[in-house]
Amino acid sequence: MLKDIIFSMVIGGSVGIISHVRKHGKIIMPRKTKKFVYLGFLEEILLCLVACLLVVIYTTPNSLVENILVSVLVGVSSDIILTRFKLLNEKNEK
Template sequence: MLWDIIFSVTIGGLVGVVGHVRKHGKIIMPRKTKKFIYLGFLEELLLGAVASLLLVLYTAPNSLVEIIIFSIIAGIGGDTVLNRFKVLNQEGEK
């Protein structure tokens, strides 16, 4: 079970980084401004990893193929959640 968790977190994190590169065209490094800390690619990496971990723990897959599929789906879902928050934030500012 521990290997399943490590494997799913790794795949979910990689899918998060791939989504970041697809969205921005490059890897944006973390930086600190006067008022805010921007996590850059770490934001998507962590969100994809946590989403993948939660989905794999909740579903308890039986095979390696199921773990890979669930991890990819969770990583993409984490990216979608981030995009939705940004859209809602932009609508609230208008």
């Protein structure tokens, strides 16, 4: 089980960094402004990593292939959810 958890976290982090580069075209480093801290690429890595971790713990895949498929699907769906929240926030600000 520990092997599955670690493997899903690696896949989730990889999907997070790939989605970040796909959206922005480059890796944006974390920075601190006067009002808040912008996490940059760490935001998407952590989101995908935690989502993959929770789903793999909950579903307990039986094989390595299931673990890969579940982790990739959860990573991509968490990226879609994050993008949707950002779009809703931009729409509410206007």
